[in-house]
Amino acid sequence: MASYKPRRRRKEDTPDAISRDVARLNPGISSSSPQFPLASFLWPAKNSVSQWVTLPLILMVVGLFRWATGFWGYSGFSIPPMYGDLEAQRHWMEITTHLPISQWYFYDLPYWGLDYPPLTAYHSWLLGKIGSIIDPRWFALDTSRGFEDQLLKVYMRATVLVSEYLVYIPAAIILNRKLGRMRGVSTWESLVALVAILMQPATILIDHAHFQYNTVMLGFTLASISSMLAGRALWGCVFFVAALCYKQMALYYAPAIFAYLIGICVVPKANVGRLLAIAFVTILSFAISFAPLLLGSIFDQYREIPALTTKETPLPPLITSLPFAVNEKSWYFPSLLQLTQSIHRIFPFARGLFEDKVANMWCAIHTVHKLHDYPLGQMQRISTVITLITIWPSMMIISLFPYRELLPWAMASTAWGFFLCSFQVHEKSVLLPLLPMTILLGSERGLGTEMRAWIGWANMLGVWTLFPLLKRDELRMPYGVLTLLWAYLLGLPPTSLSLYFGRQSKNGELKVLTKMLHLAFYAVMMAWHAGEAFVPPPEDKPDLWVVLNVLIGFAGFGICFLWCSWQLILRSGLMEDYFGVRMRIEAADRKKKQ
Numbered sequence: 001m002a003s004y005k006p007r008r009r010r011k012e013d014t015p016d017a018i019s020r021d022v023a024r025l026n027p028g029i030s031s032s033s034p035q036f037p038l039a040s041f042l043w044p045a046k047n048s049v050s051q052w053v054t055l056p057l058i059l060m061v062v063g064l065f066r067w068a069t070g071f072w073g074y075s076g077f078s079i080p081p082m083y084g085d086l087e088a089q090r091h092w093m094e095i096t097t098h099l100p101i102s103q104w105y106f107y108d109l110p111y112w113g114l115d116y117p118p119l120t121a122y123h124s125w126l127l128g129k130i131g132s133i134i135d136p137r138w139f140a141l142d143t144s145r146g147f148e149d150q151l152l153k154v155y156m157r158a159t160v161l162v163s164e165y166l167v168y169i170p171a172a173i174i175l176n177r178k179l180g181r182m183r184g185v186s187t188w189e190s191l192v193a194l195v196a197i198l199m200q201p202a203t204i205l206i207d208h209a210h211f212q213y214n215t216v217m218l219g220f221t222l223a224s225i226s227s228m229l230a231g232r233a234l235w236g237c238v239f240f241v242a243a244l245c246y247k248q249m250a251l252y253y254a255p256a257i258f259a260y261l262i263g264i265c266v267v268p269k270a271n272v273g274r275l276l277a278i279a280f281v282t283i284l285s286f287a288i289s290f291a292p293l294l295l296g297s298i299f300d301q302y303r304e305i306p307a308l309t310t311k312e313t314p315l316p317p318l319i320t321s322l323p324f325a326v327n328e329k330s331w332y333f334p335s336l337l338q339l340t341q342s343i344h345r346i347f348p349f350a351r352g353l354f355e356d357k358v359a360n361m362w363c364a365i366h367t368v369h370k371l372h373d374y375p376l377g378q379m380q381r382i383s384t385v386i387t388l389i390t391i392w393p394s395m396m397i398i399s400l401f402p403y404r405e406l407l408p409w410a411m412a413s414t415a416w417g418f419f420l421c422s423f424q425v426h427e428k429s430v431l432l433p434l435l436p437m438t439i440l441l442g443s444e445r446g447l448g449t450e451m452r453a454w455i456g457w458a459n460m461l462g463v464w465t466l467f468p469l470l471k472r473d474e475l476r477m478p479y480g481v482l483t484l485l486w487a488y489l490l491g492l493p494p495t496s497l498s499l500y501f502g503r504q505s506k507n508g509e510l511k512v513l514t515k516m517l518h519l520a521f522y523a524v525m526m527a528w529h530a531g532e533a534f535v536p537p538p539e540d541k542p543d544l545w546v547v548l549n550v551l552i553g554f555a556g557f558g559i560c561f562l563w564c565s566w567q568l569i570l571r572s573g574l575m576e577d578y579f580g581v582r583m584r585i586e587a588a589d590r591k592k593k594q
Helices: 037-041 051-069 085-098 118-134 150-166 168-182 187-198 201-211 214-229 233-246 248-266 272-302 333-346 361-366 376-400 404-421 427-442 449-465 467-472 476-489 503-507 512-534 544-572 576-593
Strands: 023-025 032-034
Touching: 032 037, 037 187, 037 476, 051 150, 051 187, 051 201, 051 476, 085 118, 085 150, 085 201, 118 150, 118 233, 118 272, 150 168, 150 201, 150 214, 168 187, 168 214, 168 427, 187 427, 187 476, 201 214, 201 427, 201 449, 201 467, 201 476, 214 233, 214 248, 214 404, 214 427, 233 248, 233 272, 248 272, 248 376, 248 404, 248 427, 272 333, 361 376, 361 404, 361 544, 376 404, 376 544, 404 427, 404 544, 427 449, 427 467, 427 544, 449 467, 449 476, 449 512, 449 544, 467 476, 467 544, 512 544
Parallel strands: none
Antiparallel strands: 023 032
């Protein structure tokens, strides 16, 4: 019998391959120790434990934190008549399981009318059917409104968790591993980064506490990025269309994705076949996503089931503004009606420039100069122009330099531009620019001093701007626990100053200005929390603390946008000639002085 030969360990898995980003050499002895607490927790698995043992343990732990977060309240709990986001999602399960598909986008619109793309509706239908088997009262048409049974809450929380583990978690694991292998990051370091990504506090708090299904859309987005990094642009298009057809907020990434796809079709030489294939697959993906809705409406017409639930229900503005008359008896009218109504519901331009108090440009300006005095149409056009101007440089760079490793940077830059300047922005939309930034923890030097400081600061600032929303939902405790836990694990303020003053800070990666900027924001955020907790606002300014949160958050997010855009420029090689000339000039000056 042949002797057993152990599997040869890959080079990147060897202890020597562990970088100084996560481990520091101890002077005088030939050993190393972890740089920050998260690396300490996973230190025992560095050499001897297989990733196939470590990974399931990681998934169980991050799942436990998600489930424990769900024990707290949620948006609109016991607050009639509209309740909140959990009631909205439950109501969509109610109408999709009881009404013909042609009435989904028309039924009782004032009470949480369906305003998300079709994949959300199909998802709601599936979850509603499963839940109705357990207890039909949960989704009984009309009579179940405001139903707050504890078992229903458990079921709804479980649907978020299962949906996330079916879409977001696998996509995050695959993308994180892909980013690491592209640049030779060790498997153990990739696992450290994965824990940091999955423990991101803002995502957990919004989906598992406040209650939403954002991770489904974010998971499709991660799958799209992973496919494109692997050179599978067509699959990337399929997954990104799925993200768009689940939640329209994925449009924040669309400019970067579009510019990158155009870039790989024209650089270094034109590839018409690839361009046509991308266009065909994208159109086909949209068609498949909308097909059940459109074909179902035709079938409902055949069964003589009207889409308009009452005679007073108006036709969609898009269909009434067509330059030609539409025959309501024609075979295509039901599909056209559904398409125009779903678009009208998905893009609610009539709602206003921004939603509630959000840390973007328009809300910040509104605090000192009321924008509601201007015509809504005019503000829509202005916001569109400013958004395009803001994101145009990043689009040009990623199209001229369509390197795969630049795609997350371009997506972060354009998403920040959308969040800061676009129309009808929610405070929860901050999850979109934070996602591509956070996944970069798994890239080369992602856990290094500079990247960890910037990405950590952006996430801490992002979740801090969500506090007024979370406070309304009585979620102060999970906010404090998850935020401080994440800061502790990554060695960030306010739990640690080692990134800025410890041994890690002496490597020169963080400039003095960066340290001053970050620490100033951390200090302001802590001071704001103290003031908000103990100092009541003046009677004539009841929203004082919320307004300050908006202004500080807007300033910080603007800096995040500039940093991501600058990193995109630097990493594209666009400035290499400039820096080369500068270095030659400085060298010549030194020679003259000598």
